Amino acid sequence: MIGIIGAGAFGTALAVALCGTQQVTLWGRRLRKERQVPQLPGVGIPDAVQLTGSLAAATANRDPLVLALPAQALRGFLSAHGHLLDGRWLVNTAKGIDLETGESPSTLIRSSCPTARIATLTGPSFAADIARGMPTALTLASDESDLETLQRDLSTPVLRIYRSDDLRGAELGGALKNVVAIAAGVAIGAGLGDSARAALITRGFAEMVRLATTLGARPETLAGLSGLGDLVLTSTSDLSRNFRYGHALGAGQTFDSSITVEGAATAQAVSVLAQRRDIAMPIADAVAALAQGHAGVAETMENLMSRPLKEE
Template sequence: MSVGILGAGAFGTALGIVLAQAGREVTLWAREGAAEMDAARENTRRLPGHALPEGLRVTASVDEAAGADTILLSVPMQKLRDVVDDHGAVLRDRALVACCKGFELRSTLGPAGVLAEVLPGTPQAILTGPSFAHDIAAGLPTALTLACADGALAARLQADLATPTVRLYRTEDVTGAELGGALKNVIAIACGAAMGAGLGESARAALMTRGFAEMNRMATKLGAAPGTLAGLSGFGDLALTCTSEGSRNYRYGLSLGRGAAWSSSDTVEGAPTARAVADRARALGVEMPITGAVVALLDGRLALGEAMDMLLSRPLREE
């Protein structure tokens, strides 16, 4: 069984490592530096300290990676449409598994919506859940959600992509799974900002809890199954992302709270996702005050203290 991975960031590389160690033939497409990575047998830029196994080949050719049985799309959410559109001729009718989280800013669609719009009818799934690339690459135990509306395809992908250290649970609720993966990044920014400003663990716990309520309101409005966000793709990912500096979104929030600079080279999916979610929530009439406060912080319309005052001054109500 062969796997092609488009995107040699930390997560794509980590998946390539663990799949190759489990005996799959893996071809990893790197937009830049493929020859150097293959020669060094390590992704020194994005995932240093983890050797690439013999079964993992790095290539600069999308066509080579796309010749595999299953294609993992491990590119940033805001780049997904361009990659799939540019290489649609070789990706069409392949089983595509999106490994990115978030909403596209220009369309407010998630990865499933983007794939359906660019390559209608192409088999697709989403791989999401609580996971850090360095944990996966190190062989530490991880559990993820594989969401696919086609039950037979989901079962095949689950068997093909599970490894001794990466356990996959499948669901047919694609909407719920992609919403959980996207929305938790916004709440992670809020939690990081609160911790960076020294507001304490209790404030973070409150933001996580009320943020989870926001996530469920949006998911229910869009037709997700009520229990999906209580699983790995929602609550599990929220717990990890809002409590660990291994999360870029949480670290970005910390920098906002501390008034520190942030490197523009580090992808923070939660920032454009927050804006897309806020737009979609307004159109749907869904109340999402934490998301709105994050967008106001990002746009410089509110200082952190003002954002917290806004949230705390909301009308008292039942939980």
């Protein structure tokens, strides 16, 4: 039996995908009686998915628990409810770095749930594709040794899960690619063209590898689904919230503040983290400045293009 905590687009999509092979319980604060989610138009939640607004019911006898919560909401949720979650597999799906503490999701989970076994599920995926049964491949990463059973539990005929023992790398790939996706959106929104977007994606990936490997990740993990794969998807599609947010910034348009954009807060956290480590992250710094309104698009691009010439 799998419990999914968080009935947003991704948590609901996983519930829809997994209910054909598992008993699935989905918890959310505002579940709809009509079994629909606004972020997934045309996708209904099957009757096989048990819906509940009771966190106690959602967590009782459920192992694993999937935490499908926004990165910036995770710490507060764990502080309030970690005692209900401890002692089992906890699978994080958040792609971000906590803005206040600079910590990864797994570190936050470990602080509140010290006896839990922790994994992260990440990679190139849109919730709508998963919910509609489109073929998708994801990475399931953990420092734990017995990952095969969990891998099977989360797989379906069209949801292919690859396992990894590089939890740090998988988490950082998922978080950092959102920052680069915003930069890619800025380039297109500002009318700078596809060549500029390609350059930002490429140099942004170099920044991702630079920071992640300094923090203990393996470079091959960043070159996999959880890094490069997710980067390609979110930097080239209008379905990406981070890309759309960047596009709005580049075009000088207002973006809907009710839409969660993980990369905006992560850019700020990454910029601070990189400065402390003396790691050059000019694209992340630029996105952080744009997100906070500290710089304009023209000024930002000029600063990026006028950096000292060097070898690639």
